[in-house]
Amino acid sequence: MKDLETIIAHAGEKRNKMGVAPPICQSSLFTFDSYEEISKAFDDPYNTPIYSRGNNPTVRILEEKVAAAAGGEACKFFSSGMAAISSAILHYIKSGDHIIAIKNIYGPANNFLNKYLKEKFNVEITFISGNDIEEFKSEIKENTKLFYLESPSSAIFSIQNLKEVVKLAKSKNIKTILDNTWATFVYQRPMEIGIDLEVHSASKYISGHSDVVAGCVIGKEKDIKEMFYEEFSYLGGVLGPFDAWLILRGLRTLPLRLKQHSENALKIALFLEKHPKIKKVNYVGLESFPQHNIAKQTMTGFSGLMSFEINTNVKGIKNFINTLEIFSIGVSWGGYESLAYAPIISILKEMPEDQIKSMGVSPGVIRISVGLESSRELILDLERALNEV
Numbered sequence: 014m015k016d017l018e019t020i021i022a023h024a025g026e027k028r029n030k031m032g033v034a035p036p037i038c039q040s041s042l043f044t045f046d047s048y049e050e051i052s053k054a055f056d057d058p059y060n061t062p063i064y065s066r067g068n069n070p071t072v073r074i075l076e077e078k079v080a081a082a083a084g085g086e087a088c089k090f091f092s093s094g095m096a097a098i099s100s101a102i103l104h105y106i107k108s109g110d111h112i113i114a115i116k117n118i119y120g121p122a123n124n125f126l127n128k129y130l131k132e133k134f135n136v137e138i139t140f141i142s143g144n145d146i147e148e149f150k151s152e153i154k155e156n157t158k159l160f161y162l163e164s165p166s167s168a169i170f171s172i173q174n175l176k177e178v179v180k181l182a183k184s185k186n187i188k189t190i191l192d193n194t195w196a197t198f199v200y201q202r203p204m205e206i207g208i209d210l211e212v213h214s215a216s217k218y219i220s221g222h223s224d225v226v227a228g229c230v231i232g233k234e235k236d237i238k239e240m241f242y243e244e245f246s247y248l249g250g251v252l253g254p255f256d257a258w259l260i261l262r263g264l265r266t267l268p269l270r271l272k273q274h275s276e277n278a279l280k281i282a283l284f285l286e287k288h289p290k291i292k293k294v295n296y297v298g299l300e301s302f303p304q305h306n307i308a309k310q311t312m313t314g315f316s317g318l319m320s321f322e323i324n325t326n327v328k329g330i331k332n333f334i335n336t337l338e339i340f341s342i343g344v345s346w347g348g349y350e351s352l353a354y355a356p357i358i359s360i361l362k363e364m365p366e367d368q369i370k371s372m373g374v375s376p377g378v379i380r381i382s383v384g385l386e387s388s389r390e391l392i393l394d395l396e397r398a399l400n401e402v
């Protein structure tokens with residue numbers, strides 16, 4: 014099996030007389046026929062189902078499939094994207110180390126580095142835009158152990174030149190972790206570029222149906238095996254077998270779904286770009302996106318999450334959100350359904366509108382996750398909502 018579509022359909026699964034769909038092994042533990050048999054299982058707990066906070070056959074099918082699809086040696090699934098991300102970072106870092114991270118990474122990942130690890134564990138963090146390799150070079154110190162990357166990054170979708178970053182990291186013996194949730198291994202192949210660990214929120218495109226919270230880490234078997242015995246076992250962020258089964262079911266259509274997300278997103282971005290009430294569209298797939306050409310060097314396609322800025326105030330944003338009918342109002346992204354969210358809703362919890370204005374923060378930003386509905390009707394929905402601004 015070489016082509017991604019075939020790998021996603023079949024990897025990790027054996028022909029099975031019990032049925033074409035894999036079994037859900039809904040069991041916390043596995044029993045053995047004899048002293049000798051359980052003793053043998055303990056010779057290799059990484060590969061043997063003994064207890065499900067370790068190995069479970071349904072979860073293992075998913076892990077083998079994702080490792081094969083991403084072109085990694087191994088994969089471990091976790092109970093959320095954040096469980097995967099925090100475990101991956103902890104795997105490479107100890108007290109006194111220095112991390113260089115991208116400024117606009119997913120908020121809780123940023124807080125984990127900047128608040129939790131920095132304040133409680135004396136880890137040094139430097140945030141950079143990541144747009145220029147010279148920025149990485151100039152921030153490297155003796156104790157720099159990790160580059161934490163997210164490309165495109167959350168909110169503003171800035172891109173790192175992954176090939177250059179990996180080359181620099183390897184020359185300085187620095188590890189690299191990339192959050193590849195946005196592009197997925199269908200459109201961006203970090204394992205082939207030489208990234209050490211690829212992390213995902215599988216709650217997004219990988220599962221794709223907004224019915225599971227999960228995460229995964231993909232990498233060399235040595236790293237994943239060490240994580241299995243340490244961060245995975247000690248922190249215990251384990252994925253249940255039924256959730257694994259749901260992800261397997263969703264994963265089978267990942268390439269097809271992404272194609273549709275991508276086509277819909279481009280049509281919508283082009284519509285928004287021309288609309289007189291729109292100031293700016295942040296969609297990596299647009300030729301006018303400032304880093305589009307860099308993105309094209311590592312991505313073969315673009316998924317469906319973008320943001321745009323409406324020339325308006327909080328009242329206008331309220332009208333816009335409340336007029337939407339097909340776009341649901343909610344956080345998260347990557348599911349079959351289209352979603353809209355205005356970051357001003359969270360910002361207003363922390364400071365009043367006057368202060369927001371004086372800081373130059375625009376209230377008019379909207380983030381949309383473009384789903385699988387008809388692009389014609391999604392555009393009509395946005396047009397109607399924009400008329401109410």
Ligand SMILES: Cc1ncc(COP(=O)(O)O)c(C=O)c1O
Pocket residue numbers: 093094095096119167192194195213214215216226227228345
């Ligand atoms: C880019 C990115 N990474 C990681 C996460 C965290 O994933 P989870 O919500 O599955 O913990 C999210 C969640 O929104 C995300 O957007």
